[in-house]
Amino acid sequence: KALAAGGLYVLATERHESRRIDNQLRGRSGRQGDPGRSKFFLSLQDDLMRIFGSERMDGMLQKLGLKEDEAIIHPWINKALEKAQKKVEARNFDIRKNLLKYDD
Numbered sequence: 001k002a003l004a005a006g007g008l009y010v011l012a013t014e015r016h017e018s019r020r021i022d023n024q025l026r027g028r029s030g031r032q033g034d035p036g037r038s039k040f041f042l043s044l045q046d047d048l049m050r051i052f053g054s055e056r057m058d059g060m061l062q063k064l065g066l067k068e069d070e071a072i073i074h075p076w077i078n079k080a081l082e083k084a085q086k087k088v089e090a091r092n093f094d095i096r097k098n099l100l101k102y103d104d
Contacts, residue, residue: 003034012038017085
């Protein structure tokens with residue numbers, strides 16, 4: 001049935017701290033050549049953006065002239081998400097590297 005309807009459609013409601021996990025989610029929609037799609041719906045109040053997002057996010061939104069409850073589809077936002085994920089991944093890497101110092 002899913003194949004006849006165009007494949008599995010995966011809806012995600014938040015981006016993960018790791019791009020690898022996001023890519024795994026995307027991959028769930030189309031396995032081994034089967035058709036499928038994925039879409040992420042996000043909020044700028046999600047933890048990833050709130051804690052690690054660009055400090056200039058408000059400025060970007062004002063430049064774009066967007067209202068608070070309006071959907072945001074813009075490359076600047078994608079870049080800010082990528083930057084936030086890279087910050088988290090770098091922080092997590094540093095934590096793991098530091099833990100290795102204490103591992104026997």
